[in-house]
Amino acid sequence: MKIGEQTITFNKQELTLNTQRSIYWKDQKTLILSDLHLGKAAHFRKHGIAIPMDIAITDLHRLESLIAYYQAKQVIVVGDLIHAGINQEVLLLESFRQRHPELQLHLVKGNHDRLSQQMTNRFGIVHHKEIFETQQIQFKHHPADAADSSSFRISGHIHPGISLVIPPKRQVRLPCFLVSDHQIILPAFSTFTGLDSKDLSSLYQSYAISDDHIFPIRKN
Secondary structure: OOOEEEEEEEEEEEEEEEEOOOOOEHOOEEEEEEEOOHHHHHHHOOOOOOOOOOOHHHHHHHHHHHHHHHOEEEEEEOOOEOOOOOOOOHHHHHHHHHHHOOOOEEEOOOOOOOOOOOOOHHOOEEEEEEEOEEEEEEOOOOOOOOOOOOOOEEOOOOOOEEEEEEOOOOEEEEEEEEOOOOEEEEEOOOOOOEEEEOOOOOOOOEEEEEOOOOEOOOOO
16 A cells, blocks of 8 residues: 655644545554544445445555554544444444554544444444544544634544646546644545535645645645
């Protein structure tokens, strides 16, 4: 797995954005991601839409590769770890935890997460219903208003993307990070999600993600 990286400073902390749609926080030995949506493909299959199970397996394999690459001791999922109820794909998480029993796994509840206390205990999850804060950085699923400068927040939820025109007049849509002085909005970690490519260039610096590279997009 190739990993392209871009290091930024956020609230005096050095954070490394990467092409695998996550952030590594070296000082805290922490991997940060959002919108894994485990079980989404199985949920679609239940409703008669043929989506392969390989998606969930591949996403978890990417996560494990990142943990190994960075030697992360902690993972913070900023919402939507689980897409719907418990199904066969969600139970892959149990096997993942058995392979990584020492890993501290935090989940900030997203709008899709439906985990009981029994299930969070079973999966070894530290569950935060609204917000998790450490080193004066907040983790919350929904982004704050872009003009809010009262805190430093890392969020997910909107699955940000960006539309680019490349020669010869071909348009591509890529996932991206959105970064401002007080907020970072993460791309969806799962590859089985849509992209919201609304132009927010006046509010955020976008970092587009291609297969092997992450690169800032010049503001208009």
